[in-house]
Amino acid sequence: MGYKEIYARYRQHILEGRLKPGDRVPAIRTLASELQVARKTVEAAYEILIGEGYFVSQGAKGTCVNPQLLLATASEKAAVSAPPASENSPRESKGELRLGIPALDEFPHKKWLLISGKAARTLRPEEMILPPVMGYQPLREAIASYLSISRGLNCQPEQIFITSGYRANLRLILAVLAQPSDKVLFEDPGYFFGQKLLKRIAPNLHYVPVDRQGMDVDYLLRYHPDARFSIVTPTHHSPLAVTLSLPRKHQLLEWAHQNDSWIIEDDYDGExxxxxxxxxxxxxxxxHDRVIYTGTFSKTMMPAMRVGYLVMPKETIGRFNELGEILETGMSLLPQKILAQFLSEGHFYRHIKKMRILYQQRRRMMLDALQQCFPEMFDFELTDGGMHIVAFLRRGTQDKALAEIWQRHQLRVLPLSGWYMQTQKRYGLVIGYTNIRSPEQAFALLQRTARETREAFK
Structure with missing residues (x-):
């Protein structure tokens, strides 16, 4: 490698933003050794970069990218070439009333930091190798214990597989158990990220309507009795938040048993x-062990942690382990250690209990504000829990236009009709409320849109 290549590489990294003003670069001796070139070669490249103003020599402190470097032109080019972020993406958007975001202001940060520090300090050399494919054993034990007490499951730690979240759960389950021709059923309406993923990985995808008792199992039995998988949110349907009735649960379980099919239960906010x-x-x-139970800690703790899990039926453990070795590299160990300690010491239980009371209060704040600001616009079908409200339009079907108005005011609500794939739709707004801290805040947020909403929907 010659000095021109070294010069060109650094210049490109700076212009592309991979090296920023003030970033230090390797010492000449270090870089020459790493690249296996003569020191004079690196010196020549650095001299050109310094001469052109990209680098600054700081004597004994070394060399860095010029802190005074102005890259407005490069930034503008990057901004033009970068694809625009979707205004409707809950993942990318910033603003209020976002879905699926727990009450971060009430998270026990101090306790989490103490446990995190302890976990990092006690990391042993043998734990620095690749983590177990199915997950950190103490975390698997803690999750099995939690599910037994809080969700009524009779499962063993050996049945727990730790993943990176909801979509990793679906990908892994279908990769292990499904054939390309297998019919997969999904709720309609249904979770939008689930829809997008399944369209890519499940070629034979079909939809089953949802009413006030959850998934219409009679419809499933009439039109899709040969399905191999049914993906459901039985505790709180996403997004309608209704609960699958007990008779329908038994119907669905009997169907799975009789047809040797699988039910994938997504218990995303069942707490x-x-x-x-x-x-x-x-x-x-x-x-009959036909349900594959899945969950994550995104809704109960923090989305950024990206830790999920599934409960494998006993007969499938070997297959999950075999394919997991190929598809999964194992979740990072340190977050698993922290989470295991958080659960085993009882902090998670206390946090969930506190959130139940808090979310009930915050839902009432949002409902009162909606009825005060828009008394004639919405109807509500309150369910027993969840983390969002569905405000059904009393008149009209223009929920997408209404959502666009609210989004322009940084209220990240979503139109209900966008969650449907078939023609029979309901219309309204899906509204998160978990981070509302006071009635005054709820009212002030809605007042942002009040005038424009009333003018558009007279």
Whole structure:
């Protein structure tokens, strides 16, 4: 490698933003050794970069990218070439009333930091090798214990597979158990990220309508009895938040048993029930081991942690382990250690109990504000819990236009009709409320849109 190549590489990295003003660069001796070139070669490249103003020599402190370097032209080019972020993406958008974001202001940060520090300090050399494919054993034990107490599941730690979240759960389950021709059923309406993923990985995808009792199992039995998989959110349907009725749960379990099919139970926020005791998971009724239970800590703790899990039926453990070795490299160990300690010391249980009370209060704040600001616009069908409200339009079908108005005011609501794939749709707004801290805040947020909303929907 000659000095021109070294010069060109650094210049490109700076212009592309991979090296920023003030960043230090390797010492000449170090870089020459790494690249296996003569020191004079690196010196020549650095001299040109310094001469052109890209680098600055700081004597004994070394060399860095010029802190005064102005790259406006490069930034503008990057901005033009970068694809625009979707205004409707809950993942990328910033703003209020976002879906699926837990009450971050009430998270026990101090306790989490103490446990994190301890986990990092006690990391042993043998733990620095590749982590177990199925997950850190103490975390698997803690999750199995939690599911037994709080969700009514009779499962062993050996049945727990730690993943990186909801989509990793679906990908892994279908990779292990499905054939390309297998029919996969999904709720309609259904979770939009699930729809997008399944369209890519499940060629034979079909939809089953949802009503006020959850998935219409009679429809499933009439039109899709030969399905191999049914993906459901039985505790709180996403997005309608209704609960799958007990007779339908038994219908679905019997269908799976008789047809040797699988039910994938997504229990994304099953902990949050307000008006009665927490409903046990459908998996707790599964005497034939046909339900694959899945969950994450995104809704209960923080989305950024990206830790999920699934409960493997006993007969499938070997297959999950075999393919997991190929598809999965194992979740990073340190977050698993921290989470295991957080669960085993009882902090997670206390946090969930606190959130149930808090979310019930915050839902009431949002409902009161909606009824005060828009008394004639919405109807509500309150369910026993969840983390969002569905405000159904009393008149009209223009929920997408309404959502666009609210989004322009940084209120990240979503139109209900966008969650449907078939023609029979309902219309309204799906509104998160978990980070509303006061009635005054809820009212002030809605007032941002009040005038424009009323003018557009007279």
């Amino acid at each position: 949050f029930h307000y008006t009665r005791k927490v409903i046990p998971a459908m998996k707790s009724l599964d005497v």
